[in-house]
Amino acid sequence: MSDLRTTVGPLTFKNPILTASGCCGYGLELKEFFPLDRLGALVVKGLSLKPRDGNPPPRICETPAGMLNSIGLQNIGIEAFVNEVLPILEADGIPVVANLFGEEEEAYVALARRCEAARGICAVELNLSCPNVKKGGIHFGTVPEAIKALTAKVRQVYTHSLWVKLSPNVSTVVPLAVAAQQAGADALTCINTLKGMAIDPLTWKAKLHTTYGGLSGPAIKPVALRFVHETARAVDIPIVGCGGAATALDIVEFLLAGARAVQVGTLLFQNPALPVELEEGLRAYLDERGIPSLDAIIGKVKTHA
Amino acid sequence: MSDLRTTVGPLTFKNPILTASGCCGYGLELKEFFPLDRLGALVVKGLSLKPRDGNPPPRICETPAGMLNSIGLQNIGIEAFVNEVLPILEADGIPVVANLFGEEEEAYVALARRCEAARGICAVELNLSCPNVKKGGIHFGTVPEAIKALTAKVRQVYTHSLWVKLSPNVSTVVPLAVAAQQAGADALTCINTLKGMAIDPLTWKAKLHTTYGGLSGPAIKPVALRFVHETARAVDIPIVGCGGAATALDIVEFLLAGARAVQVGTLLFQNPALPVELEEGLRAYLDERGIPSLDAIIGKVKTHA
């Protein structure tokens, strides 16, 4: 039987299926649908220093093969997470990645320091790219110098795995990816949501309270794959893919493009037990082809040129 | 009955339904499905100084609610277009917009000069953003100074309507839109395709010969609407919307976001007579609501904040 294990830098996950931040809560609701330890890792909802209420509704709407959201990073805050949620997740023995965001460098640093001290977090993922909150980090994610400075500062206080999550709303990703690597990132997550908007043609109202929101789901998969492929060739650190994965063949597509793990987001809303189906589908794919391990696939896309 | 006429700068079109460049050939095939003069205007396939063969196949693949293409700007060249095609289109009395691209500023200038001299072209549209051809203009489209310089040079030789087509593969569109306006553009077209990729998980091959291609279709509509809305608020010149329009309600959505006309691209492949259906659907929408003219809709989206 094929070995589904993958490594992302120093971390080994039992399989490459991860959840995407903001699409799995803190794991507590998903636990009711499947045993969380079937996941490679759980990437929790973005955490800030203080709890946040988030944006007024409407916060979501459906779009062709995707959806827009502007949740506004509603969350319970790092303290409640560490004290109340983390012990439950730790008991499940599931690797937890803490997704972090702040409005200035100091906030990221303080969050990372708190994660460093906490038990049961295997990596932090810096969300530099959420397009929902006016100052929610968008400026960090589009300028190489800003990414470099922030990553380096967090690196100083955080000794475990440091992931940087990139935004697709940029002209060229390579300088950004290189900046994160130079500043000491252990892995890059590609991609966050695309900035978009929708209008109800009957009421003439913007479908989101914040007018603009983040586009996710299968619609953006081609963009996500392109970012994975581009960054995987530009840096030496591992890439974690994210964007529209829905089927086991989608997981294979991300691995072929160069991702060492794949986060599943929007599709969890449709089917909360999807990670188990993806794991089983991926195993069947490998077994049928006699592929012993993921390293035989990762980055192995055949280009024509 | 409602008045469907719209103006884009000095031009008046009988309705706001235009074709998107590269999705209607030179109109000759579409003519067999509906009388071309039902269109507001025809925006023809991108033209270069010399004819071009384009990229090797595979050139297209389907993606969730969209498609990728890397046609490589195959075209018959400006001379054949002006001499052989334009007279046919002129006889149909249909406003023709010539989409132009080149590998350096001089090529754009030469193309615009040729269009200035030709009869039957009401506007040129500069494609600065095609992600398909390695040097096909991508650098012009992402740097405000480059847009400004190019637009200004073309402006010097071209006295009719000058449209600049923006790429969505950028961090912030506003400086680019402002640059085009400052250099004398009469209108902005938003948007060209998003850069994406797809892999066949069974053969492990990139689905496009060029690996990366342009994503179009309903999947990108939320991104297109966001660009229309952002640019319409940032500049004073008219915006032409483009990206995933499929239904009369989509046309309304683009108008509400601030577009004065809407180009239909990928959906023509599914239904070549779609422009007629859109025109009729839009007319019914307006008539049912007693809306006398498009100015009562254009830019009238209600935001919550």
Place this chain on the structure above:
Amino acid sequence: MMPQMKKILKGNLLRRTGLGGGYHLLEFTAPGLAGEAGPGQFVMVRAGSTHHPLLSRPFSILWAEGDTLHLLVKAVGEGTRLLTTMGEGEATLVLGPLGAEFPLADGAVLVAGGYGMAPLYFYARRHRCPASLHLFYGARTAQHLLLLDRWRALLPEAHLHFVTEDGSLGEKGLVTAPLERFLKANPAAAGPVLACGPTPMMKASAAIARAADRPCYVSMDEPMACGFGICLGCVVPATAGGYVCSCTKGPVFDAAAIRWEAL
């Protein structure tokens, strides 16, 4: 082997009955799920089988018994169009039962608008004494007032207050007018007002109930991406501050818990 700790089921469409006015009665086999459901709860149902539409759709449970789940579905957009043209025998994903129930109480006053009638019908069916209930049921025209025979079999005729906007059946106007008169005329009664329908109707019902000093529960109709608490998309502004998810803390809320003015 897929472990199933909460109910995700392949629901098989048993029967589909058009009721007119765009409404359809859908009966699914959903073993296990149906038995556990209570009035006010809902299910998420996948429409179609491709990437578009992408998200499942929430529907209140109209009635559940044994292995059978009954839904009342109004075709309004693409998802409901696909669902209401599904072939009998076809399967789709059904998730549930989800969310909070209406509190069972004697003498409750039910206020229904459109498909909002569904959870209230379930409520009446499950009630130990439906004859103690009153129903105020409004719709655009007589054609849009559904399952009247079933209601007549449950409640005494005098407890059924039908209202149509065009006056084609019952009183002409909005359902809130007779509701207000009724509460004023029965000041001593204490049964709660339970409302489900368009948001303005529920907001008005909540105000009328408060004025009459009656408890009021409403079933909110917010767009939902997941239905079980992980997307945070379905929130309503809370009197206590911030926002609450209408899929896990609701859809049935004590009307006093909702900050109506922020809606």
Place this chain on the structure above:
Amino acid sequence: MMPQMKKILKGNLLRRTGLGGGYHLLEFTAPGLAGEAGPGQFVMVRAGSTHHPLLSRPFSILWAEGDTLHLLVKAVGEGTRLLTTMGEGEATLVLGPLGAEFPLADGAVLVAGGYGMAPLYFYARRHRCPASLHLFYGARTAQHLLLLDRWRALLPEAHLHFVTEDGSLGEKGLVTAPLERFLKANPAAAGPVLACGPTPMMKASAAIARAADRPCYVSMDEPMACGFGICLGCVVPATAGGYVCSCTKGPVFDAAAIRWEAL
């Protein structure tokens, strides 16, 4: 009123017959369209009714008569899955007839692989003297060789050369082996080779025909977005240089016009 200058039709599915091996026979009413069609031509058929799948799918015409269009559809992906589970009576968009036809010639040698059999069956049906034709028809197993009764009704048994990869019917191996033997054994005959099937099969057939000095026509199987010449997505490399659209200049090409080595 929508002007219809070329054929875009609401095709209504009349009958759907499973043939096994994933193949289905679909019969559409397509008034006007069916009568004009010639062998080798194809139609674009819309699968599903939502934004995904987005593009129509190309299918060779198997047979067309009066108002009825017959297609042979193999379920391989999402689009063909939706088409082959369509309900009888349902309508979908059908565009056509499109593309170039096979040249009608006595003594033509037909080479078919998989669903590539479809246009060649139409060819044989339309032929003034089908008894002059030979068919080389290959598939994976006997189960994948379709409509054999109909073929037997058209061509003499000796002209039917069936080949399967597992030897379950006819000769074991690939269809190109008996084709090559046949052409060598009949050097004086001049009928063209007409091939439709997987690209490697057509490439091999073209080489064999050239070696035997026979004209060869192939029906290319390229992904298509539009089917009528406006997307430039369906090109094949041309011997004359550059690329040609397989939807308008093909799908049937003189094999000599294609730059096979660049495919």
